[in-house]
Amino acid sequence: MNISNAINTVSVSGSFSSSAKTSEKNKWQLTDSLKEKIVELAKKNAKNNIYMGNEFMNLRKAEVAKVAPNRAALIGKFNQSMSSGNMGDMKEIQEADKRWLCILFGIPYEAEFQGEGTGSAAHVYNECGEEVLTYTEGVGWQEKETKAESQVHSALKSTYYEAFCDARKALNSEQRTGGMNENIMSQGNFDMKA
CATH class of the missing domain: 1.10.287 (Helix Hairpins)
Structure with missing residues (x-):
């Protein structure tokens, strides 16, 4: 766990081996x-x-x-821990050790906690280092697109x-073609005497 006193940031990351499931998930094709x-x-x-x-x-x-990523599961794990009494507030989250955070979020996810009090936030990153979720006290969860x-x-x-x-x-072309044929036909039936 790296702790920087200068900006009051705690960085937590878990090591993982790239699984076949993860690489398959990211290989979507049209x-x-x-x-x-x-x-x-x-x-x-x-x-x-x-x-x-x-x-x-x-x-x-x-x-x-x-x-x-399964954001609902990540949020569920976090909320369950908050409501079960294991953690009372962001201060306890910041003080949590690396192993506990890996259990909470699951490997290959990483979490970073910043700030104190109402300005504190938890950032959750995927295996590529992309932020997928942010939790801010008073605001709640925000999803980030990968x-x-x-x-x-x-x-x-x-x-x-x-x-x-x-x-x-194609529809407009059909309408114009159909409309022109009708106009030609109706002009041919036009009665000049009226």
Whole structure:
């Protein structure tokens, strides 16, 4: 445990060996079947004049969850420890030893505690050193998006956007073509005597 008196920071980290589960979790791919599903949803939404409808949003949420850390479990462990009487406040968290923090957050996560009193905060990092959660007294938990989550969001949204634009162009083209044929026909039936 490294303690810096200058800024009142406690850094805690656990050593870990990279597991197959962790590396598999971060190797998300946009498969052809997933692309087809996104294109299908984009066409359906374009037809209904809805951009990123509920079905797509649910699909996106499910795909991002595949690479996201289990924040709910981390928060649950922390809250359980706080309510069980094992820790009364942030001061006790700051004074906790490295082993206890590894048990609380689990390896490969790291935690860093800063400040005192109402300005104190707990920062939780993943195995890549990216902050995934922050707890601040009086504010609560804030989630931080990882690079892997951002990449999945970006891939899904760009695929959807392209498919949606293509579907809207096709619909607009059909409407113009259909509308022009109707106009030509109605002009041919136009009665000049009236």
